[in-house]
Structure formats: structure tokens, C-alpha cells
Amino acid sequence: MPETHATAYDSKIEGNVIFTRFDAALNWVRKNSLWPMPMGLACCAIELMATAASRFDISRFGAEVMRFSPRQCDVMIVAGTVTYKMALAVKRIYEQMPEPKWVIAMGACASTGGMYRSYAVLQGIDQLLPVDVYISGCPPRPEALLAGLMKLQEKISGEPAFRDQAPRLAERLEEALT
Amino acid sequence: MTPQEIFDSLGQAFGEKLQDRTEFRGETTYSIAASDLRELAKFCRDDRSFDYLLDITSIDNFGEEPRFEIIYHLYSMPHGTHLRLKLRVSEDVGAVDTVSDIWPTADWHEREIYDMMGIKFNGHPDLRRILMWDGYPFFPLRKDFPLAGLPSDMPDVAFTKITPLEGGPFVTVPSTAGSKDREPRARPPEL
Numbered sequence: 001m002p003e004t005h006a007t008a009y010d011s012k013i014e015g016n017v018i019f020t021r022f023d024a025a026l027n028w029v030r031k032n033s034l035w036p037m038p039m040g041l042a043c044c045a046i047e048l049m050a051t052a053a054s055r056f057d058i059s060r061f062g063a064e065v066m067r068f069s070p071r072q073c074d075v076m077i078v079a080g081t082v083t084y085k086m087a088l089a090v091k092r093i094y095e096q097m098p099e100p101k102w103v104i105a106m107g108a109c110a111s112t113g114g115m116y117r118s119y120a121v122l123q124g125i126d127q128l129l130p131v132d133v134y135i136s137g138c139p140p141r142p143e144a145l146l147a148g149l150m151k152l153q154e155k156i157s158g159e160p161a162f163r164d165q166a167p168r169l170a171e172r173l174e175e176a177l178t
Numbered sequence: 179m180t181p182q183e184i185f186d187s188l189g190q191a192f193g194e195k196l197q198d199r200t201e202f203r204g205e206t207t208y209s210i211a212a213s214d215l216r217e218l219a220k221f222c223r224d225d226r227s228f229d230y231l232l233d234i235t236s237i238d239n240f241g242e243e244p245r246f247e248i249i250y251h252l253y254s255m256p257h258g259t260h261l262r263l264k265l266r267v268s269e270d271v272g273a274v275d276t277v278s279d280i281w282p283t284a285d286w287h288e289r290e291i292y293d294m295m296g297i298k299f300n301g302h303p304d305l306r307r308i309l310m311w312d313g314y315p316f317f318p319l320r321k322d323f324p325l326a327g328l329p330s331d332m333p334d335v336a337f338t339k340i341t342p343l344e345g346g347p348f349v350t351v352p353s354t355a356g357s358k359d360r361e362p363r364a365r366p367p368e369l
Contacts, residue, residue, distance in 0.1 A: 084338045085311055117341050119318050119327025120310075 026161040031153040032062040037073035037097060039090060042080030044107040044139040051142040061149055070096040081109040082122045091128045104148055105131045108138040181259040184226050207262040212274050215265060219277045228252040228261055231281035236291045240321035244268035246297055273298040294319035311336050
């Protein structure tokens with residue numbers, strides 16, 4: 001009778017090791033440390049500040065680290081009216097953010113142009129950026145922004161993170177396993 | 179000097195150059211010729227203590243000649259008196275002398291009028307657009323500019339598109355109904 005060795009459930013490390021999918025672990029880390037790029041362009045930015053303040057406390061969701069450099073951000077919160085004069089600047093800042101990145105369109109103006117049916121206002125930031133979550137309201141209350149952030153967390157936890165990030169490595173691994 | 183004396187002495191000094199004086203709620207308005215603007219402005223500031231230029235505005239009387247109207251709102255700090263000067267500019271001339279050396283605050287007001295109306299100001303030190311970007315081809319507050327805007331494109335600077343005005347929740351429908359019906363919070367998409 002061949003001898004067997006317990007490798008995984010070693011009594012020395014038992015309880016400190018869990019098995020999961022790599023994607024799930026990566027997504028779990030990502031969704032709980034979303035660093036926002038506060039793109040505050042109008043009154044929605046006031047609500048964004050209120051969301052970050054202690055009463056609503058966005059840090060309960062790991063998103064309190066407002067970074068004013070796009071290179072350190074994960075999610076751009078477009079809070080306010082995007083004028084045509086500002087539009088390409090917003091796009092440029094988005095392009096400077098490292099992958100993976102997400103966009104929240106906060107409020108009526110960022111989502112659709114809102115009440116500004118005018119020659120000067122871009123009718124929704126989704127004409128320039130891929131928006132993940134739209135939040136209604138003019139401006140939305142902090143609870144709404146938090147709900148939007150939680151929706152984004154849900155979305156992230158279902159993403160094939162590893163395949164998105166390293167498609168060739170994922171292919172090779174798959175080949176090796178089959 | 180009472181306000182009345184100020185306006186009487188203005189009338190004596192300039193006579194014919196001040197046309198149709200109107201009074202409304204204690205504020206006096208004169209129509210003047212564009213060529214007399216600087217002379218009058220200097221006199222008002224130096225000799226009649228209108229030391230504060232409140233605002234410069236412009237009107238597009240589209241279809242009339244002369245088309246544009248520029249209005250200077252002056253205020254005298256020592257006397258607590260308002261004075262309003264109006265002048266007309268035709269589209270062909272399209273330019274007025276600057277008063278930005280007389281009242282420095284006129285600098286940005288004149289830039290805004292240039293940006294929105296397309297009226298130029300002779301002698302302005304820095305006549306650039308102030309709200310729209312350099313190279314935007316239209317003047318948005320002119321009456322012949324549509325509310326929805328016109329398409330334009332400046333690569334790497336900015337672009338504009340025509341805004342859809344139909345059917346949105348914030349778009350007013352012409353009607354005699356109350357504002358609740360004219361501007362509903364939501365509109366069914368088929369409307």
C-alpha cells in the first residue's frame with residue numbers, strides 16, 4: 001500500500017490557507033480598495049465631499065483614498081456638468097489612469113447632460129468614456145452614490161480579472177491544464 | 179452735488195451728444211453715439227465721479243439696424259447714483275472703442291461680449307475669448323444661433339455637437355398650461 005502525505009492540510013498551516021479561484025481573490029482585493037478620481041465639476045462634487053465625510057463615510061467601502069493624480073486611481077467619479085470645453089480634459093485624465101479602471105457617472109448632468117440642453121454642454125460623459133454605473137439625481141444624495149459604488153463592487157466581483165489583465169498567460173495556462 | 183445737478187451738468191457739457199434721456203425708478207439712461215463713448219466715459223469718471231463700472235451688457239436686436247446694442251452701467255460711489263449709457267453698433271462696423279483703460283474691470287466684460295456676441299473692442303489689450311475656446315467658430319448669444327448649438331471640431335481642444343431638444347424631461351413644451359405640465363419631471367419616451 002503506497003504511503004500518502006498530507007500536503008495541503010498540514011496541521012502547521014491549517015486555518016491560514018484557503019482555496020479559491022485567482023479571479024475571485026483578485027476581484028475581492030480590487031473591489032474593496034477602489035481609489036476614486038474625484039472629477040468634481042459642479043454641485044455633485046459637494047455631495048461627493050459629503051459622501052467622503054464622516055456621516056456617510058465612504059471609507060466603509062474602502063474608497064476613501066481620493067487621489068488627485070490619475071495615475072493612482074481606479075475609479076473616476078464624474079460628478080457634475082461636463083462642458084465641451086472640459087470634455088477632452090476629462091478624457092485625457094481618464095486615459096492617464098492605469099488599468100483596470102472604472103467610471104461612475106454621478107448625477108443627471110454627467111449621465112445625460114441633465115437640464116443643460118445647451119450648445120455648451122456634453123450630453124452625457126458616456127459619449128467619451130465607457131461608463132460602468134450611472135447614478136440618477138440632481139444632485140444624488142450620498143446614499144445614492146454609496147449605492148452606486150456598491151453596484152460597481154458587485155460588477156467588479158463578476159469580472160474575469162485574470163483573463164482581462166493577462167490574456168496570453170491565461171491562454172497558456174489553460175493549454176497546460178488541458 | 180445732487181444727482182439732479184450731476185445729470186444737468188452732464189447735459190450742459192455734452193448737449194446734443196446725449197440723446198433721449200429716460201428715467202426709471204431713479205436711474206437715468208442716455209443713448210449716445212459710439213464715437214462719443216470714450217470722451218463721455220472719461221468725463222463721467224474724472225469730473226462726475228462715476229468711479230465704478232458695474233457691468234457692460236450687449237443686446238442683439240436681430241432684424242433691426244443697427245443690430246447690436248451695448249449698455250454701460252455706471253455707479254458713483256460718492257453720490258450713490260446710477261447712470262446708464264446705451265449705444266448702438268451695426269453688424270458691418272462690429273466694433274466699439276474699449277473703455278478698459280478707463281475702468282480696468284471692463285477688460286473681462288468686453289472679452290465676454292466679444293466671445294458671446296462677436297463685437298470687437300478697438301484698443302483692447304487682450305481681446306481673446308473668455309468662456310469658449312480659441313477657435314470656436316460661432317457667437318452663441320446671437321439671435322441667429324440656435325439653442326441646440328452647431329457642430330464644430332477643433333482636434334485636441336474641443337468639439338461640439340447639436341443637442342437633442344425633443345422630449346427630454348427638462349425641455350419646456352410651448353403651452354399655456356401650468357409649469358407642472360409644461361416641464362414634467364419625466365416624459366414617456368414615445369413623446
